[in-house]
Amino acid sequence: MxxxxxxxxxxxxxxxxxxxxxxxxxxxxxxxxxxxxxxxxxxxxxxxxxxxxxxxxDDIDVNDPLSDETRRKALTEIRTHFGAFMEDSAKKKFSRAPALGKSFGNLMQMIIDDLKENQGALIMLMNMNVLNNYVYQHSLNVSIYTVMLGMAFGYTREELTVLGLGSLLHDIGKTKINWALLRKPGVLTPEEYKEIQTHTELGFKLLKDEPNMPLIAAHCAFQHHERIDGSGYPRGIKGAEIHEYAKWIAIADSYDAMTTHRAHREAMLPHQAMEILFTGAGTLYDQKKIAFFRDHVAIYPMGITVTLSTGEKGVVTDIHPAAPQRPVVRVLFNPAGERLAQPYEVDLTQKLTIMIDHVDAAAG
Structure with a gap:
């Protein structure tokens, strides 16, 4: 494929x-x-x-880190609970959901179990072949990315559960924001941007007193837009003042936002998003965490078409976990653009003089 x-x-x-x-x-x-x-x-x-x-x-196979059952369960739970909060917001109510902690706690165990079976796998772009309800799918994606990072980092299951809940519910405050504003195409006015920024405080307010909900998960909702240099919101805290989990979520949240279709722009590819993240390493994001994230992301996803520095064009067929920036490429076209009768593979970890020149946006 x-x-x-x-x-x-x-x-x-x-x-x-x-x-x-x-x-x-x-x-x-x-x-x-x-x-x-x-x-x-x-x-x-x-x-x-x-x-x-x-x-x-046709021999390329890309496996989803979640089973179909877990993915359906996750999206149904997110839609049900987030939708209930949205309805209350439309009615000017601010009610709580006593079952929230238990429902999402059980769901997080399913997600962790699925990801444990794929432990060691690289983080792959997850927004293909999915109709995008941004808030729902984004919440799940950020949780998957963050838990995978947590596993690779060595967190215990208990820690992964708290980190996973914090990441899954980091944007729950957006259920209290006008839906039309969240989906608005084009540039937001300063007043509109300020209103959207309140989702961090609203999320903390929703989660902090929920039964079976770790308080740290509420702080993840509160802090995931804080930045290392103090330029974030809502409090402008910096460095060690920001919880470690919120620092991981900030990276995964930004990455998924950039690689997901939005009302005002198309999705970026992983290597483009990583370039932007790296410009913020040490100022916006924790530098060591950014480097760790880079080493666990498939910069060039399986099946993507790339052009090599030799002028040849091919498809990524395999990724080395230890060197995700140097995948195996099956060459399909020569430098003149002619399709080869016998495609062959180039392992970029072995051919160090050959680079990926760019990712193609055309079928070839």
């Missing part, structure tokens, strides 16, 4: 992986043939990348 930007897909291509709706239910099955109308509609719905069948890469 090949990973292509949806806008680069053409009619007649077939899906190599199913497309899921916001509840984790299959909307378009594997092998479905794309029409122009489907391609346009998927793009409108925020699906920026699709896995497409390709005979030269």
């Amino acid at each position: 090949r990973l292509l930007p949806t806008k680069s897909c053409v009619p007649g291509m077939r899906l190599a992986k199913a497309v899921f709706n916001e509840d984790g239910v299959i909307l378009l099955g594997r092998h479905v043939e794309l029409s122009q109308a489907l391609i346009i509609r998927l793009g409108q719905l925020g699906v920026d990348f699709l896995y497409i069948e390709d005979p030269d890469t």
